Amino acid sequence: MDILYDCWLAYGKDDAMKWTERYLSRLCVLCIGRVISSAVKELETAYRRLAGKIPERISKPFSGGCFILRINGDFDAGGYGISVSDDNITVEGGDENGVLYGVFRFLILASGGYSPEKLNITEKPCYPLRMADQWDNADGTVERGYSGASIFYEKDRPVSDMTRLTDYARLLSSVGINAICINNVNVHKTETHFITEKFLPDIAKIADIFADHGIKLYLSVNFAAPMEIDGLPTADPLNERVISWWKCTAEKIYSYIPDFGGFLVKADSENRPGPHTYGRDHAEGANMLADALKPYGGKVIWRCFVYNCHVDWRDRSTDRAKAAYDNFKPLDGKFADNVFLQIKNGPMDFQIREPVSPLFGAMPNTNCICEFQITQEYTGQQIDLCYLVPMWKECLDFDTYSDGEGSFVSKKILGAAAVSNVGANRCLTGNPLAGANLYGYGRLVFDPSLSAKQIAEEWVRAALTADEETAEVICTMLLSSREIYESYTSPLGVGWMVTPHYHYGVDVDGYEYSPWGTYHYSDRNGMGADRTRATGTGYTAQYASHNEEMYEDPSTCPEELLLFFHHLPYTYMLKSGKTLIQHIYDSHFDGAEKAEGLLMQWRSLKGKLPEEIYSEAEIRFEKQLLNSRQWRDVINTYFFRKSGIDDIHSRKIYR
């Protein structure tokens, strides 16, 4: 029992699931398979934690209390039912994964102190593809990782001790994740060779661990791999030698990993190679790889995060937000049926507030999945508290109007992928409270109809405490955290203003004159990016007309996105009756005050939580408070120096 290490699989952290001992003491397993074995092991682990011994295996149900596992064809793939009676507890799954998911669901809820009657549950996954992306590098670093080194690699090799990977696979499958890409989308030199004999035997061992938990393994590949690995003169996707190189490569991979998931590809983006080099389009590039994988049932996940990262800040007509749509919309219908386009939730890059990408709903004849970021690159880096489920849910619930009212993003996708937030820290997610995001991502993508609150509650009770009163305080903190972080950082959707490269902490002009396409255009009169059709970059026109009209007009544009769409004077009057500049001051004073409130609320819980968890989080709340104050003062001073307008409440704004 190690409450930091176990995350939300901390069976026996308190007395909440004591009542399950009677059932867990006898296991009746009426199905077989490698994933079923993992489910059985999980039940054994739980019972060992509770009772200090191994459950008895019985071959027939026993009415005096037992735990039954069974496949039931009436359920969908990945679906399951849990029934609790006085005699026994039965978990039935539509397939092996369903059984495993049901077992985890039971254990998590029981461990969270939910009463037996609440455990009679039937669920099924909303989407077939529910993926985690690791941005881990072979050298042991993790791009945008804030939880320590990689758990997958060290010193340019896959790790040899698989303990941590097994526990990570348990966590992922416990929330229904069924696919993982194990290396960074930026495929460097060493990782380019992952698809060669030099690495495949080790990669296959990792694949085995995940396969035991019903999770298919994917690899990020370098589009120029035929050149870099075998010295081909080109990586042109229409070149016969290149085509046959990838076919041979696919064959080789599947000889090591029979259930290999496929490739994740970042091409023609941020200086990565891609089909554009050869005058080919993304469809030609993706389809060539898809052809190579098709005989084995593999997929190509092709990222739509494609934009020019060498724009000229001087040219206010260019707009990075338009890039994904401009690049991919013309290709709708041209992708093979085992290609999935991976579209980031917003048009920029995982900011704390963005509109939903206009590409959702715009690709009716293409397989699309949504990409989220669990690791908190721009959202506090696992220091500042930021529960992201509400943000992701906004995206899934967004009405694209692509086929009229009710064309929600959630209906336009076949799944999701998300950049993981785990690393080698004792607490897998660095900040123990960041576990809510990893848990929440899995749960939300399994069932998008869940509320952010329900997910938070499940997680808090399983991972931290089954005490309802304490759990309630923490849930409230989690649910307010995104608005708090937003209020002391960049205002009204304008984004960025972060320290270049690191992306933590404030630097208002850090990206203002850069080639990255990320500008707020503040001058002495006003600020914001004009993305209207009428006077700006025309980005609004990428939305279906209902949304286009809403965003085009500042009076109907949601105020939290006002500066994403409009350049407005500091004296612009908001619906609140405040000027824009006064809103900036107010929200920043308020945000820093609420960050202090979070620390105070956390401190009020001292003694009510496991000490390791308490103190790991407390350190971070203290840092968050400093961060929020620096943001508050820099933003307020920056805009005071520019606007010359005083705070109407005469609070301290440094000159």
Add this chain to the structure above:
Amino acid sequence: MDILYDCWLAYGKDDAMKWTERYLSRLCVLCIGRVISSAVKELETAYRRLAGKIPERISKPFSGGCFILRINGDFDAGGYGISVSDDNITVEGGDENGVLYGVFRFLILASGGYSPEKLNITEKPCYPLRMADQWDNADGTVERGYSGASIFYEKDRPVSDMTRLTDYARLLSSVGINAICINNVNVHKTETHFITEKFLPDIAKIADIFADHGIKLYLSVNFAAPMEIDGLPTADPLNERVISWWKCTAEKIYSYIPDFGGFLVKADSENRPGPHTYGRDHAEGANMLADALKPYGGKVIWRCFVYNCHVDWRDRSTDRAKAAYDNFKPLDGKFADNVFLQIKNGPMDFQIREPVSPLFGAMPNTNCICEFQITQEYTGQQIDLCYLVPMWKECLDFDTYSDGEGSFVSKKILGAAAVSNVGANRCLTGNPLAGANLYGYGRLVFDPSLSAKQIAEEWVRAALTADEETAEVICTMLLSSREIYESYTSPLGVGWMVTPHYHYGVDVDGYEYSPWGTYHYSDRNGMGADRTRATGTGYTAQYASHNEEMYEDPSTCPEELLLFFHHLPYTYMLKSGKTLIQHIYDSHFDGAEKAEGLLMQWRSLKGKLPEEIYSEAEIRFEKQLLNSRQWRDVINTYFFRKSGIDDIHSRKIYR
């Protein structure tokens, strides 16, 4: 012959020194010693280059042409005389170093095509201490190095091949450098152990190479070394065990390196340990080390670059510029006589324009040396052309008025140290034109009365071409380069505005809200740091009254330093009749235009210079042009957005 590698010791690069063959063919060496041997080797190298063979050694002067080396007690230590007659060429030195310097001086001037009559020279060094500081780390990196990896270390060990170090020693001694500190003042874990048996045998080999060239070796030490190396509970300089630890350490070092120079120490600065931790002052810290070295004739070089790097930008009364004076002035007279305080030329940190440090002249009872930076950290990083000799000369020629008029800095010091700009690139200084700074530093500190122009000319002719017309073009470029760089970067002495950490390229607010104490305080009305006694931080009061009065009043303050000392409105009228804002626009348009001019001038020399030199520099002039344009546009847009004032000439300022 490798013109890039040889730097200014490129004997035989053209026909200029053909006439010396007759003398060099016979060497008459009338003195002995390890440094004399190096002088002889140098003459042999030159002759081999010219004639393809080894000179004959003769024991008595020969009137048909020979080269005579001799010690002559009439000369000072390090001083020398060169006389050229029809019969022979004689180099006489006051000591071995003098002979070596004379030989180099002869060869450099001859190789530069100076006529025989110009080679009858008598010179002597102005200061006893003429030092180069390496910021090289054991891992092979160089802090603020722009010429490739370290030539001293790789993989946490000193290099085993001494070829490059020997050639570096030749270059240093050729301009009279007589001391070198071979590791970074920021002493990390590995380098802390340089003073132990684990490293001393290898360090001694390096010391030998430099001793052959009359250069004493110093080491940067970690003030906390007794704790880190031997686990002492303290590094308190008054603690008996600490005192005796350093004495033993000194004894051990001298057993390996009998002519060891001493320690260079960065203490209580930028998070380095120091005496303040134990409630002791810098004198107590330095004197303890000095005591340990004294029996062997060693010195302690103690840096005055001490300031609080955690200041609060919100507090406009704090002033980093005041730190060195505030820290050291009260300690004048308290340092042992083998302690030398190393004072940076300006009060901040090697900016392109700073006033001279008020500490010069303020320490009449203390040994002081001046610290310059040859490596172009803030001055173009060996990409942008920036000949630094004029800037250093301004510092040495500055009248401190500490003892009335004529109290020049050059009279207040006992020598200088400078951070070297060399690395493992084929061209030791990265940009071949950056060789002028390494050469120029040595020459200027040997004889501060030399003009920047004379030094530039010597260097160009020896290192690039003896062709007078071509040399003239390059000299003009060098001599204008500092003003050009200044004109497109931060205006009127305000400094900084660079990309944080990297220090190349523009980021106006990059350090504006940082803890580093480096602010321009621009708002919609004006800019600059008020450092006056009357209304500002009171920094001006650190100068003798004549200078204090000059700086205190904007109308008498040198305009190039106006924003260093004063916060002024954009509409402030300069002596030129331009407003401050118009000056900013004009100088930035002008600077970028002149950067383009440098590229054009360089291109006009294609074919007149060795191709490797031409192309290595051309690439950099092209980058400089881009850099200057980015600076121009960002600065102009930044200040237009803030001030709202248009360029009176209606040139393009992006909105």
